[in-house]
Amino acid sequence: xxxxEAGHKEQLSVKKLRAVLFALCSSTEQAAEHFRSPPRRIQxxxxxxxxLLHDEPAPPGGKYLGLEAEEKLAEWVLTQREQQLPVNEETxxxxxxxxGRSLEGGFKISYEWAVRFxxxxxxxxxxxxxxxxxxxxxxxxxxxxxxxxxxxQIHTRGLPPSMIAAVDEISLFLDAEILGSDDRKENALxxxxxxxxxxxxxxxxxxxxxxxxxxxxxxxxxxxxxxxxDSILLxxxxxxxxxxxxxxxxxxxxxxxxxxxxxxxxxxxxxxxxRTHLSEEVLAVLSAAGTxxxxxxxxxxxxxxxxxxxIKRSVKNFLQKKWKERxxxxxxxxxxxxxxxxxxxxxxxxxxxxxxxxxxxxxRSFLVASVLPGPDGDGGSPQRNGDAQEELIASLxxxxxxxxxxxxxxxxxxxxxxxxxxxxLHRLFExxxxxxxxxxxxxxxxxxxxx
Numbered sequence: 514x515x516x517x518e519a520g521h522k523e524q525l526s527v528k529k530l531r532a533v534l535f536a537l538c539s540s541t542e543q544a545a546e547h548f549r550s551p552p553r554r555i556q557x558x559x560x561x562x563x564x565l566l567h568d569e570p571a572p573p574g575g576k577y578l579g580l581e582a583e584e585k586l587a588e589w590v591l592t593q594r595e596q597q598l599p600v601n602e603e604t605x606x607x608x609x610x611x612x613g614r615s616l617e618g619g620f621k622i623s624y625e626w627a628v629r630f631x632x633x634x635x636x637x638x639x640x641x642x643x644x645x646x647x648x649x650x651x652x653x654x655x656x657x658x659x660x661x662x663x664x665x666q667i668h669t670r671g672l673p674p675s676m677i678a679a680v681d682e683i684s685l686f687l688d689a690e691i692l693g694s695d696d697r698k699e700n701a702l703x704x705x706x707x708x709x710x711x712x713x714x715x716x717x718x719x720x721x722x723x724x725x726x727x728x729x730x731x732x733x734x735x736x737x738x739x740x741x742x743d744s745i746l747l748x749x750x751x752x753x754x755x756x757x758x759x760x761x762x763x764x765x766x767x768x769x770x771x772x773x774x775x776x777x778x779x780x781x782x783x784x785x786x787x788r789t790h791l792s793e794e795v796l797a798v799l800s801a802a803g804t805x806x807x808x809x810x811x812x813x814x815x816x817x818x819x820x821x822x823x824i825k826r827s828v829k830n831f832l833q834k835k836w837k838e839r840x841x842x843x844x845x846x847x848x849x850x851x852x853x854x855x856x857x858x859x860x861x862x863x864x865x866x867x868x869x870x871x872x873x874x875x876x877r878s879f880l881v882a883s884v885l886p887g888p889d890g891d892g893g894s895p896q897r898n899g900d901a902q903e904e905l906i907a908s909l910x911x912x913x914x915x916x917x918x919x920x921x922x923x924x925x926x927x928x929x930x931x932x933x934x935x936x937x938l939h940r941l942f943e944x945x946x947x948x949x950x951x952x953x954x955x956x957x958x959x960x961x962x963x964x
Contacts, residue, residue, distance in 0.1 A: 524565070529558045530624035531602065537631040538601050539705075540639065546697070562628055578630075582612050584649035587634040591652070591812035594638060596787050597684050597705050602627070641906050643815050644822065644881055645899025655810035656817050660883045663807050666781060667885070674721035676772070676780030676804075677879070679819040680763065683829055684710035687853070699837040704829045709753060711850075712857060715763045716820060716828070720879040722872025725771055727865060728763045729858065730754055733850050740855065742862030744869065749854075757792040764798035772802035780804040783884055785814050819878040823905040828864050831913045835860040867912045874905055881905065 525533070528548070532555050535544035545552040578586065589608050593600045606622055609630075613622070631637065635646040647653055667677065686706035692698060715728040728746045732753035741747050746766055748754070754762070772780060782799060786808050799806055814821050839856065868875060879885045881901045910916070 525558055525562055527624055530562070530628055533559045533562055534602055534624055534627050534631065537628065537637050538605065563632060566629060566632055578609070578613055583630060583634065584651065586612055586630065587636060587649045588652055588812045590634075590636050591648070591815065595785055595812070595814045599705050599707065641903045642899035644902050645895040648813065648816060652810060652812040656813040659807070659810055659813065660817060663781070663783070663884055664886050666805060666807070670779055672781055673778055674876070674885075675719055675723065676775055676778045677720035677783075677884070678717050678725070678768070678780065679783040679879070679884070680715065680717040681785060681814075681818060681820045681825065682759070683714045683716065683825060685712045685714070685832070685857070687711035698840040701840060702833060702836040704833070712854070713759055714861065715759065715767070716825065717763075717767060718820060718824065718868075718875045718878070720876060720885055722876035724865060724869045724875060725767050727861060728767055729861065730759050730762070731854055741858055742865070744862055744865040745858055747858065757795070761792060761794045761798075764795045768804070769798055769802060772804065777803065781807050783807045783809065783818065785809045785818060786811050817882050817884065819882040819884055822878045822881045822902055823909050824868065824875070824878060827906065827909040827913055827915065828861075830910075830915055831864050832857070832860055834915060864913060867909070871909070871912065874908060877901060877905060
């Protein structure tokens with residue numbers, strides 16, 4: 514095999530690029546399983562491509578989407594993820610082709626372009642410093658306007674932290690086909706899907722560090738005698754509930770009860786703009802409770818929704834970890850949906866107990882998301898918020914026993930000098946080092962670990 518010329522970085526093959534794209538869209542673990550390659554090998558391919566990207570910017574011309582078109586595509590990726598809809602090779606290429614059709618001279622899709630795009634727009638879903646990364650220009654402006662509005666309302670209305678809440682759902686999808694087949698039953702429970710969810714979990718936290726009861730919506734026959742933890746309210750119905758009904762149930766059963774204990778204090782509810790959160794019935798409950806809805810602009814949740822800063826991702830990972838530990842045994846025993854629901858309630862109760870014992874972590878999530886102004890009166894610098902987010906994720910994962918990345922936050926060398934040590938770079942490019950940091954890229958983006 515001919516060696517690459519001096520100074521030339523070897524391009525990745527199509528197969529390697531596909532594996533890296535898969536990891537950037539979902540997780541290194543899933544990419545490793547799909548392509549039957551060890552996770553560390555896929556991470557090494559990613560680092561090699563990042564080195565190429567750093568040295569060789571995308572060529573000009575009609576082959577690549579322009580910046581404006583790419584930002585539209587990046588917005589689409591972010592809004593898909595907010596709704597737990599699939600972002601993968603197929604859906605990404607379909608959307609990119611649709612946007613590219615309008616370009617003069619056409620648009621040539623390629624795996625190299627797709628990986629460049631995901632990295633250039635910081636779209637790895639596993640960054641532990643997401644709040645420090647820029648959003649596409651238009652939604653970055655929307656995020657800034659939202660933060661300014663929220664902080665002004667909190668200040669001028671004198672809203673107490675006990676009445677500033679963030680609410681969001683986690684949908685869980687159960688694939689009965691995988692459960693009944695010889696496939697890896699660990700993959701039967703997912704947090705991304707197109708169909709009707711098996712369960713919806715509505716989580717809500719307060720800026721004073723409190724955690725409100727979680728509402729679990731189950732589609733199917735209610736369990737005969739479910740043991741429901743104190744921190745959870747369960748609603749089951751054979752035909753399921755519509756999206757607007759879910760929020761109406763939450764507003765009536767959780768928020769109204771909370772506000773009645775607050776003796777008429779005005780409040781604010783931070784929520785995203787998806788899933789018909791603001792039906793007339795929900796607005797009526799919020800209005801009667803003196804609560805202002807603060808609706809996060811589409812695509813911005815990963816940066817400014819307190820629940821997205823570290824809580825939702827850790828809860829999802831915890832539930833999937835618990836499922837994977839029991840999946841084969843449960844499937845082989847042929848357990849029914851009611852048994853699975855009972856287990857889910859227990860696992861969620863465990864996660865909520867950890868959260869309730871960590872009020873400072875919950876409170877800091879509102880600061881890191883810039884919903885609350887920092888101690889010095891501003892929203893905090895991206896760098897500082899990124900450091901804090903990394904710390905919060907590490908802390909919650911440790912408490913949930915999710916395992917930790919090999920190095921703890923802060924141990925990675927900060928290299929602000931473009932002329933990085935050539936010996937380190939040489940080892941990195943040649944794949945002889947497991948160095949996890951590279952100038953110009955976030956460590957968390959390089960790491961791509963999902964427990």
